[in-house]
Amino acid sequence: MNSRREKEIKKEAKAILNKFAKALEQVKESPEFFVERKEDKRKEQQGSKPSSEFQKIFFENAPSTKKQCIQAEKGKWKQYGTLIEEDLKKWQEN
Numbered sequence: 001m002n003s004r005r006e007k008e009i010k011k012e013a014k015a016i017l018n019k020f021a022k023a024l025e026q027v028k029e030s031p032e033f034f035v036e037r038k039e040d041k042r043k044e045q046q047g048s049k050p051s052s053e054f055q056k057i058f059f060e061n062a063p064s065t066k067k068q069c070i071q072a073e074k075g076k077w078k079q080y081g082t083l084i085e086e087d088l089k090k091w092q093e094n
Helices: 003-025 052-061 074-093
Strands: none
Touching: none
C-alpha cells in the first residue's frame, strides 16, 4: 500500500469515528438500567461433537496451541483492562 492511499484511509477512518462520536453525543443516558430474569443460567445440555472443519478453523485462529488445546496468556489481557479502566474514568469525568 502506498503512502498516499494509507493517508486517505486514515483520513476516512478519522471522519467515520468523528461522525460516530457526534452521534453518541445525541444519545440520552438512562440513569438506571437492569434486566430481571426468572433464570440467570443456561440449562446443562449434552453438546454435540464439533465438525473437523470447525476444529481446523478454530485452532488456526488461535494464537498458540498445544495438541488439542489453546494456550492463552493471561497477562496479555491485562493491557486491555487497563485501557478500559482509563477510558471509563475519562468518561465519568466528562
